[in-house]
Amino acid sequence: MKIAYFSPLNPIKSGVSDYSEELLEYLGGYGKIDLFIDDYRPSNSWIYEQFNVFNYRRIFENHGKNDHDVNIYHIGNNDNHSYIYQVCLEYPGIVVLHEPMLHHFIFSQTIGNNRVRDYLRELDYCYNSRRAEIIKSTLEERDENSWYDYPLLDRIVDSSLGVIVHSEFARAKVLEVNQCARVRRISHHWSPPPPDHMRTPERLRETLGFRPEDFLVGSMGYINSSKRIDALLRVIAKAKKMGYPVKLLLVGKMLSGSEVLRWIEDLDLEDDVLVSGFVDTMTFAEYLNVPDLFVALRYPSAGETSGSVIKMMGAGKPVVVSDRYAFGEFPDDCCVKVAAGENEEDELLEKLVYYMDNPDERLALGERSQRYILKHHDIQDAARGYVHFATELLSGG
Template identity: 25%
Template sequence: MRLAWFSPLPPVHSGIAAYSLDVLQGLTGRHAVDLYVEDRVWQAAGGHLHAGRGPETAALPGPLGLPLFRAYDFPVAHTRHPYDLVVYQMGNAACHRYQWPYLLRWPGLVVLHDAALHHARAHALLADGRDDEYRDEFRFNHPGVDPRVADFVVAGLQGSPYYLWPMLRTVMCRARGVVVHGDPLRRALAEEFPDTPIRTVSMGVPDPWEEGSGLRAQGSESRPNGGSGLTAQDSGSVLPADRRPPTAGIVVSAFGVITPEKRILTILRALQAIRAEVPGVRLRLVGEIGEHYALWQDVAATGTRDIVEVTGYVDDEQLAAELRAADVCLCLRWPTARETSASWLRCLAAGKPTIVPDQVSTVDVPTLDPRHWLLKHDRTDAGAVFQPPPVTRAVAVSIDLHDEDAMVRQALRRLVADAALRDQLGHNARAWWEAHHTLPRMHRDYEAALAWGAAQSEPGWPEDAPAHLRPSPSGWARDLTAPFGVEVDILA
């Protein structure tokens, strides 16, 4: 199958860029894939303004040796040699902005990483001064909502409206098919968009114990939850001196861009409350500090500067080392766009105990409630009341956001002190990853999804779609030449 692949790619610092490469590794031997990227990826690969000379476009060698093109090259390439399927890796971040014009004009298979796209779409329109078009799209996506809500976003009063109104209809009605990474989300979207074909593909992540230094091959651990797993040689060779994973004490880690949504302030307050009980506990924040987050103010306010370490951006090999070094992992993103957290899955793959929010993406995962340390999300039948399922089935600890501070504090207090519980949760976490989230399983699911997506028909636009989303093919030419009195309708 010939595939056109639209996705962020390195050097863009995006989880979806790394995910896309993991998927492509399993597809390149079976399909001919052309990569279509935004300008900064093209230029980082050595490309210039024009992709080719004369009528032909020239590809650059991209990741995995695949042909790399500017997105602007796609219309000509697709017209001359139509692709069997166009795949859009779509998320709620600015690095996906370039994909929108192509997705709306050439429907394809949309891999929906975030079930809310308001942030990215609003930014794309408002940054270009297209306020009225944003208002039109808001009305189209949310016809039952007072259209004046859009004025709050136009005025800069953003934040909550982005999560309350996800602006999904535009994408859902133009996709040949939509892929998501969990059955709970698939069911919810199928109820909201019954005319859109939707299927689930397992999200897979690499095994951190088979990357980089190859610790298993050196016999350092028989299974991946036996402490940090880093020898002195390993810790000195994997990271620069100021970014090495610590090798002593209890290491509590959080991964990804450091933002308030990761509940960092809640974590800091919890650690400050229990630090006297656990000398040597440290918080390791693995990632860049978000542009709009004053992290160090929260650190100062909680008096935790001496136990907080920030790595900055790390590459895949460094990330694997950080995962191996952690004792407890915190994956507490909220508010959420109902995404499946790749960083959480990486923690499971590393065999680490994790603390997560109790939300739609984890309702099918057996978790412990730290208020009473009993199991949730395992059985719902009446018999479970009289014969509760064993707590040894738990994969993670989950937090009710209505009682967030107390539950995070209670969860950390128990996990940092109870090595046996950490070991049990880590063992189950690794088993859950092996059953549901390996790369080979994701590759198998993608093979089926690609064949399914190619068989779907191209959807038409709904009658109430905004005019700017379905422009007249010659309208732009007329607008350009009208001031000069030039007639462009050659058949008039």
């Protein structure tokens, strides 16, 4: 099979970039893959050693004619995917929908570029009679939370040969849009970390300024309001007042406009919270082994499957997640779930205190998490799933 593969790659700082580079190493064993990217040069040299890399404009120059059996398009809810969205509407293929929500992306591409008519056309295509209601909330009131109610998936689903998603929640969202869509759930893979040159957790804790007796909570991934960092910080402050030696490690890029540093100062947690900023893939893999427990809340949420959470669980760490959407699909004995809403902080504090007081239970939970990920999120299975789905679509099955 010969595949034209469209995705962000590093140095584009995106979870999809990491996902694709991990997958490509395994998917490449099933056929010839050509990569199509935007105006940059991939930062990992092995990409050029294993694949041909082309600018996506080549597809338009050839009017879509090429000798590939299928195009695979990775689509996420941000501007990194603008050229991919453009090509996949013109030349249908398999869409990998990393989250069942594109409103933020489409709003940025249209309203963000003064293309109001294009935004209105998208509303008409997806919702038609509800256009006035949506305009009131998204344009007049500028209520970004309302975007989650209108995912704007219709056009990309309708134009695809098939859709790959990572959860049953996302699969249901696609079928809501088009009940005839060919959609396949392929679990978000877990990729084994590089075994060499990794510092020990004990050494890293010392390097980062944490004591052996500290209970270290971790949060990894882009730092934004939907990660509920404000709630997590308040819970950390409450646990400290109860006498627990709890610290917090925040790993990830802080998005512009973030109030995290002010929250830390207001809660008098400057000596208890370390914000690392963006880290490279190797450092990220090292940091996975440092915390005693991770917190990965999402509200509001687009229903995405978090690659960071898969990595945390794969590292054998207990993880606290919001009990909704894709996160809610994890078995109850493999992670800790708290309800989003008014009781969120109380539940989170209760769970945090329990696992600080019961280290054996915490370690057992981490072991169950790891076993589950190794069994159900194997990267070889994911690569085979891509090939099998493409083969079915091409054969008309």
